Amino acid sequence: MSDVRLELEQVYDRHQHQFFACALSMVGNKELAEDVVHDVFCRSLRLTELPQNLKAYLFRGIRNAAVDVLRRQSRVKEVCCDDLFTGLAQPTEPDEDESYQFRLAQALTWLNDDQREVIMQHLVGGLTFREIAELQDVALGTLTARYHRGIKKLKQYMGKSDE
Amino acid sequence: MNEFERKIRDLPWHQPPDALKSRIFGQRRPPARIGLFFDRRIAMRWAAVLALATGLLGYVIGQWGQARAVESVEIQGADVDLQMVETGTGQNFFDLSDAPGDILPGDLAVAVAVGKEQF
Numbered sequence: 001m002s003d004v005r006l007e008l009e010q011v012y013d014r015h016q017h018q019f020f021a022c023a024l025s026m027v028g029n030k031e032l033a034e035d036v037v038h039d040v041f042c043r044s045l046r047l048t049e050l051p052q053n054l055k056a057y058l059f060r061g062i063r064n065a066a067v068d069v070l071r072r073q074s075r076v077k078e079v080c081c082d083d084l085f086t087g088l089a090q091p092t093e094p095d096e097d098e099s100y101q102f103r104l105a106q107a108l109t110w111l112n113d114d115q116r117e118v119i120m121q122h123l124v125g126g127l128t129f130r131e132i133a134e135l136q137d138v139a140l141g142t143l144t145a146r147y148h149r150g151i152k153k154l155k156q157y158m159g160k161s162d163e
Numbered sequence: 164m165n166e167f168e169r170k171i172r173d174l175p176w177h178q179p180p181d182a183l184k185s186r187i188f189g190q191r192r193p194p195a196r197i198g199l200f201f202d203r204r205i206a207m208r209w210a211a212v213l214a215l216a217t218g219l220l221g222y223v224i225g226q227w228g229q230a231r232a233v234e235s236v237e238i239q240g241a242d243v244d245l246q247m248v249e250t251g252t253g254q255n256f257f258d259l260s261d262a263p264g265d266i267l268p269g270d271l272a273v274a275v276a277v278g279k280e281q282f
Contacts, residue, residue, distance in 0.1 A: 009188055020179035034183055041187045086177050105174050123164070123172045155167060 008044055011054055018125045019062055021084075025120045026066035026113070028083045036065045059125055060135040063117075080109055100158075107157040115150030118143055 012019075016037075023033040040061035044050070051057040085105050108116060121132045129147070133140040164172070205213075 005188070012184060012187065016179050016184070017176065020183075021176040024177055030177055033177075034179065037179065038183060038187055045187075084177065085175050101170070101174060104170060108171065108174070119171065123168050124176070151168070154171070 004047055004050055005045060007050055007054065008041060011058065012041060015055060015058075015126075019058060021124045022059065022117075022120050023062050023066055024084055025116055025124075026063070027069050028080075030083075032069055033066075036062055036069060039065050053131070056127060056131045056135055059121060059127060059131075063135060084109065104154070104158060107154050110157070111150050111153060114146055115153070118147045119150050122147060 019037050019040075020033055023036040024030065027033050027036060040058060043061065044058065108119070111119070118132055118136075121127050121135075122129065127135075129140060129144050133143045136143065
């Protein structure tokens, strides 16, 4: 087995959930997210040499592939909880944890795409702000401001819904 | 990462199916160079231009080849009616240089059997 193949397989095993979640949060559909991840890894398998920061490189590929998918879609799809999360149903009984998780997930779907993307890449993908700024090709300040505005919105929503 | 951020991270995101890994790594792809050649994607408008240019090129080559081709036509045989007209001189002439000459290239052998003329 070649080094490229071996290394990609190892990275896939370690970070597959993060890659998939980030693709899913952008395209809002499990099948499309699968296609995005599949496409990016298959393309990477053809490389003769892998880049130094392979994880960031793959996240960039996933982002670009997801943007392509969204561009090809003729209509804009509203992302809802069922598209992104598993086993999250509106709680019928006042279970505090379950209710909080449901509301948080719902609030995340209400963020705008840019804010959700940076939150996903930072918190779920585990990328640094610098890495995200490079892969999105935006200024670091713009990116962190976007992140903090998103987090603030989520907190505001969670605070309000607690009242 | 604070508590709030941790809660976002730990949300129950959909997981990738197990089959995805075998879809990616389980199959042997063609060697890189061949794969790159056949997997190249181009825009539809460029594909249309390419198809049109290929068609035109084929037509031009066809015309050129047709112009250069040597046409050979072989006539298996032809019946020629001769009308003998008596001129009253010692010799009779059969003039075949005009109309028959156009359609029958080459030498024309004519045999005249002298017999009893019927008019």
